[in-house]
Amino acid sequence: MVRSHVGEPQGSSDNLRGGPAALAAKSATTTIPIIFSSRADPVQIGLITALKQAGSNITGIVSMSDGFVAKQIKLMHAVAPSATLIAVLVNPSNPNNPKEISEARGAQALLGIKTTVLQARTSREIDAAFAKLAELKVDTLVIGADPYFDSQLDKFAALAARFGMPTIHPLREFVTFGGLMSYGPDLANAYRLAGIYTGRILNGEKTVDLPVQQSTKVELAVNLKTAKTFNLTVPQSVLGTADEVIE
Numbered sequence: 535m536v537r538s539h540v541g542e543p544q545g546s547s548d549n550l551r552g553g554p555a556a557l558a559a560k561s562a563t564t565t566i567p568i569i570f571s572s573r574a575d576p577v578q579i580g581l582i583t584a585l586k587q588a589g590s591n592i593t594g595i596v597s598m599s600d601g602f603v604a605k606q607i608k609l610m611h612a613v614a615p616s617a618t619l620i621a622v623l624v625n626p627s628n629p630n631n632p633k634e635i636s637e638a639r640g641a642q643a644l645l646g647i648k649t650t651v652l653q654a655r656t657s658r659e660i661d662a663a664f665a666k667l668a669e670l671k672v673d674t675l676v677i678g679a680d681p682y683f684d685s686q687l688d689k690f691a692a693l694a695a696r697f698g699m700p701t702i703h704p705l706r707e708f709v710t711f712g713g714l715m716s717y718g719p720d721l722a723n724a725y726r727l728a729g730i731y732t733g734r735i736l737n738g739e740k741t742v743d744l745p746v747q748q749s750t751k752v753e754l755a756v757n758l759k760t761a762k763t764f765n766l767t768v769p770q771s772v773l774g775t776a777d778e779v780i781e
Contacts, residue, residue: 613715
């Protein structure tokens with residue numbers, strides 16, 4: 535049996551264009567059971583043809599990030615209501631890129647603020663993006679969901695502090711590195727569900743009888759120490775819904 539995490543960091547997102555480990559496993563076997571955990575739409579990337587009937591030897595857990603960018607922008611707007619320009623950083627190699635940009639545009643119209651989209655796929659391009667943020671006088675930054683971005687949490691937190699840029703990231707670990715906020719899927723829950731599926735298959739069940747599950751659990755974390763350095767007051771409406779608050 536093969537367990538794969540769709541979108542595991544591999545040093546550069548250029549390496550992810552051809553598909554992550556689950557796609558490689560799918561191309562290698564049609565008989566060995568494959569359990570995947572994915573934040574990308576597995577139908578869109580060609581891993582499966584339908585959620586209800588994934589395939590004869592493949593199934594798994596999906597934690598799709600639909601709507602997260604819009605929610606992240608709303609959270610940043612709540613914490614920094616005077617912000618007039620919010621940037622969204624995306625990876626052009628990520629298949630979710632157009633969807634995240636669309637969400638940013640929708641949030642712009644809803645909140646009556648301006649958004650700008652920057653792109654980066656390497657460490658050097660991330661540095662250049664932050665320099666561009668300063669040049670554009672962006673007020674806050676939303677980092678899109680991306681495997682390579684996930685591997686750069688400490689870098690993002692350090693750059694956000696250096697440039698005085700309030701920033702939100704999908705992964706909870708970002709706030710432990712000193713980032714301001716995180717909002718995104720609870721990956722630990724998704725991996726737990728994948729583990730349950732693995733156990734069921736080891737006990738004799740068939741992948742064809744296990745439809746792809748959607749992990750809908752999300753989590754919000756806030757770093758009040760970082761908020762203080764930015765002279766921001768996090769409203770109770772945000773703190774009251776946070777799963778973790780670092781004081």
